[in-house]
Amino acid sequence: MTHHFPGGLPTPRPVIEPDAEPWWDAAGRGELTVPYCEACGRPFWYPRGFCPRCGSTGVVWRPATGEGTVYSYTVVRRAAEPWGSHTPFVLAYVTLDEGVTVQTNIVDCSSDVLEPGLRVRAVFERADDADLPVLRFTPVDPVH
Amino acid sequence: MSLNGSAVIVGAYEHPGRRLPGHTLAGVHRDVVAGALADAGLSITDVDGFFTDSSAPGFGVIDLVQHLGMQCTYTESSEMGGASYVAYVGHAAAAIAAGKCRVAVISLAGLPAQRQRVSPPDTPPPAAAYQVNGYSGGYGPVADYAVLARRHMHEFGTTSEQLAWVKVASSRHAALNPHAFLRDEVTVDDVLGSSLIADPLHKLDCCVVTDGGGALVVVHPDVARELGRSGATLRGQGESHKASLAGDVDLTYSANRRSGELAFAEAGITAEQVRYASLYDSFTITVLVALEDLGFCSRGTAGSFVQDGGLVSGTGRLAVNTDGGGLSSNHPGNRGGMTKVIEAVRQLRGEAHPALQVPDLEFAVASGTGFRLSTNHYSSTIVLERFA
Structure with a gap:
């Protein structure tokens, strides 16, 4: 039986780490960005101000x-x-x-x-x- | 330093209760610690090491240590969820090998059915902001394991019927356990006919919620020889963390893969030499993933391994969770690792139910995972050998 899953799900208020504010600023404009590590060149998830793979704090926020x-x-x-x-x-x-x-x-x-x-x-x-x-x-x- | 042979489990006790109205966490800890010490032939004044999880009543472990009347030179309350008690066996052995204690007690007590549960932490983890659950109400753990099951089906052709066979095997074992919470044998159709909680997992794909607990006594080999009680020698222990939070997600394996490699390497044996395994069974899919990760079958083949009674002791491919496991017997405090170790010790002592006892068992494995397999979890695996 076909079911339609609507939008409008709850949006509980998260705690924002200050170093991820660029991501939230873009999200507020409806833009999805993905953080990339400048040192190892790879994208990572979830957003934070350092690379979880290599520890570099060189993070750029690229439009996805x-x-x-x-x-x-x-x-x-x-x-x-x-x-x-x-x-x-x-x-x-x-x-x-x-x-x-x-x-x-x-x-x-x-x-x-x-x-x-x-x-x-x-x-x-x-x-x-x-x-x-x-x-x-x-x-x-x-x-x- | 290797932990191979460094300690022996000489006491194991499982609380017989599954619904304990009127009890307190401190009271259940007292009951299970006394039970395990009596099983070992030791007293509370012999104990100098104590291990329990972060749900202990009071401040860390200190309040509980004084309440029970122990004089400890070593304590630990690191939190690894349901994997904690399997990991503590290794941590206790390390402490014993380092000379920090000689008689360690590991204790679990939980009263979730009495709503005596630990509150979520006030501060959500940083990942919560980018996930739909966080600690802010959540969608429950079933959904977290359901996404594993869906992916396993997608990649390997695993079926709901195969998942159901894990529950069927556990129910056949639980039918012989007078303390099991659910003692009725179920069929594959019963599982598939039970309500869906989070597709493809049904109610009967999920473990029970029970009060109770258990305790272990882990001692220096010299103490074990003086006691003359049979038990289980620790041959190897491994533990590992796996998270998906750099964005690299592969839900088809768990931290058991690494913890199992480490445990088997330390023990110097392979999965082929193991004829009994206590595998964490929070959900049916948890067992499938563990069978592959620990090397009891190859990647992607656990579905066919478990079907047609593959996990039933005596007639199946591997005897698993002969007490009925968390799926049918007991999952005290929503933390299954303790009962996994206890049933492995029963099997090595020859004290499992006679119809389910693996004859002449030399090696057993117990493995536990803690927290949520789809996101952030921890695993510990131990290899035990019969100590007579």
Whole structure:
């Protein structure tokens, strides 16, 4: 049976590390950036002010394509609040085209197309104007 | 310094309770420590090392040490979730080998069914800001393991029926354990017919939530020889951390891969020589990944390894969790590592249920993972040899 997973999931207020503010500033403009290490040249996730592989503090924030591929997913059918009133919803890992894999939700998506390999694009959600933008993904080619 | 032969588990005790209304954490610790010491033939005044996790009541371990009446020269309360008690066996052996203590007690107590659970930390981890759960309500641990199961299915063709066989085997073992929380044998259809919690994991793919606990007594080999009680000699121990948080995610293996390599290397044996394994079974998929990581089967083949009763003692390919495991018997305090070590010791002593006892068992493995396999987790593996 086809199910449509809507957007509008909770956006709990995270604690922001000061050295990741460039990422949040871009997210606030609706732009997805990915941190790259200037020393080893590789992207990493999640955003922070140093490279978790080599320790370098030379970090540049590059605009991402905003597209990626579902690596794995689950449909969560039971959860505590604030998520409980939004079940069923999709928890997923998405591999960005830049190569890093992000834990996230898939929103505005039909259960018919949900599978590893699905192409998705980034959207930012905030349940309230006072909330911070939360990175989520939706199918590039929506099927409704 | 190798830990091979440096210590012997001479006492092991599992609390028989699974629902303990009216009990306190301190009371359960007292019960299991007394039980393990009686099993070893030692008393509380012999103890000079104590290990427990961060859920101990009071300040670190210090309040509990004074409450129980111990005079310790070595204590530890490092937090590795359900892997803690497997790791503590190695840490206790290291302390004994270094001369810091000679009689170490490892204790677990938990009362989750009484809602006596540890509050989440006030400060969320830095990764939480970029994940959908953080510590701010979360979506529960089932979903974290469900994404592993989905990926295993996608890459290797593993099926829900194969996952269900892990639960079926555990239920057949639990049917013979009078203390098991769930004693009814279940079928593959029962598992697949139970409600989905997080696709593809059903309710019966998940471990039980139980009160209770357990304790171990780990001693210097000289003490073990004086006691004359059988037990289990530590031959090897390894531990490892695995996270996905640089953005390199591979959910098809766990930290067990590295902890198992280290433990087997220290022991100087291979998985082929092991006929009993206590494998962490928070969920059915946890067992599949551990079987591959520890070398009991090759990568991607655990589904066919477990199907058709592959984990049933006596008739299967490998005897696993003959007490019924966390899936059917006990997962006290949401931390499964303690009962994993206890059942391995029972098997090496020849004290498992007669119908499930592996005959002439020489080596056993116990392995535990702590926290969440899809993100940030820790593992410890021990190789034990019969001590008679």
